[in-house]
Amino acid sequence: MKLLFVGTNPENTGAATHFVALARAMSQAGHQVESIVSQKGLIGEGMTAAHVPIFPGKFRNAFDPRGYAATLARIAHFAPDWLIGNFGKEYWPLIACGRLTGTRVALFRHRNPRMSKLSEYGVPRLAQRFIAVSDFARDAYLRWGVPPELVHISYNPVDTQVFRPDMTLRAQVRREFGIPEDAIVMGYAGRMHGGKGVAQLMQAANAAMAIEPRLHVLWVGNGPEEQVVHAMAEQGGHFRRHHFTGWVNDTARYYGAFSFLAFPSVELETFGRVAIEAQACGVPVLGSCIGGVPETMEDGVTGHLLEPGNVEEWCNAILAMSDPSVCRRMGVAARVFVMEHFSNAAVARDFAWLLQHGAEPAQHLHHAIP
Secondary structure, eight states: OEEEEEEOOOOOSHHHHHHHHHHHHHHHTTOEEEEEEOSSHHHHHHHHHTTOOEEEOOOSSTTOHHHHHHHHHHHHHHOOSEEEEOSGGGHHHHHHHHHHHTOEEEEEEOOOSOOOHHHHHHHHHHSSEEEESSHHHHHHHHHHTOOGGGEEEOOOOBOTTTSOOOHHHHHHHHHHTTOOTTOEEEEEESOOSGGGTHHHHHHHHHHHHTTOTTEEEEEEBOOTTHHHHHHHHHHTTOGGGEEEOBSOSOOHHHHTTOSEEEEOOSSOOSOOHHHHHHHHTTOOEEEESSTTGGGGSOBTTTEEEEOTTOHHHHHHHHHHTTOHHHHHHHHHHHHHHHHHHTBHHHHHHHHHHHHHHSSOOGGGGGTTOO
């Protein structure tokens, strides 16, 4: 198939990461892929790294003539089978371009906040495919009143050649932060703000450190709660065992240094990309049983699902994961789980089926269900 990905927002979000990852996966699967993107930001850089041809364009709003001109010109030259969109302000422009040229349109919806009444009614009905990124997100759209037959599911892919176990990199990262090779390292990767549960995780980690002297925590990321987290680490009495990277562009190199990942969100997550990236690296996950997070792991096999914000339960789970044999066993299962359900090849296969047949393949319906 010939696919034209249109995503002109220069944003650095999970939706942007998904957009690039899917384009890469489809290209690797042998489909012809081009993109109209902003050359700034994560999407432009990601498409370039994925060797997906990029053509500059931008929809500043749904009526921006320059965005229409770039998209229509590329449709005329490339003749794609599908336009793939990922961002709300481009839904109506892509539907219009599709109607004008007879090109089918597939639109992803990543967020749960409601659209306008016009968009809630029109977008799922006028696009040939309206796609949620998890069962949890799909259920939200059904509650809006979107007919079930109009909402499909396609999960985030992860490049298992990039995200993979690497013992050399593991040792290197641990040396950089002065972490002993035999330490138990709980990792956190993401934004540091209240909804991510970082304060509760810090409380649980400090309590666990008082019991388990081998436990260290590697915090990857930054955010508005960063100073609060630093202060809690100092007040907890184990500051030397908390390690902070600040903002990083490449999280892949850090996952391998983790013994296990903590994903402690207390606010709804539509999906949970960090969970599948970590598991691809052979790292089990402690995840909040909230939103779409349960779809990213197999409870009791690749990690454990826990009550969001329950500091005592998280502390006990951290201590249970401080057994290296448990981490190794779950880590092997985690890598297998991601290869089967979220690898580029698996997601590309299912997405191609969805575009061609208008329904998820049977095996897709059981992806990532604990």
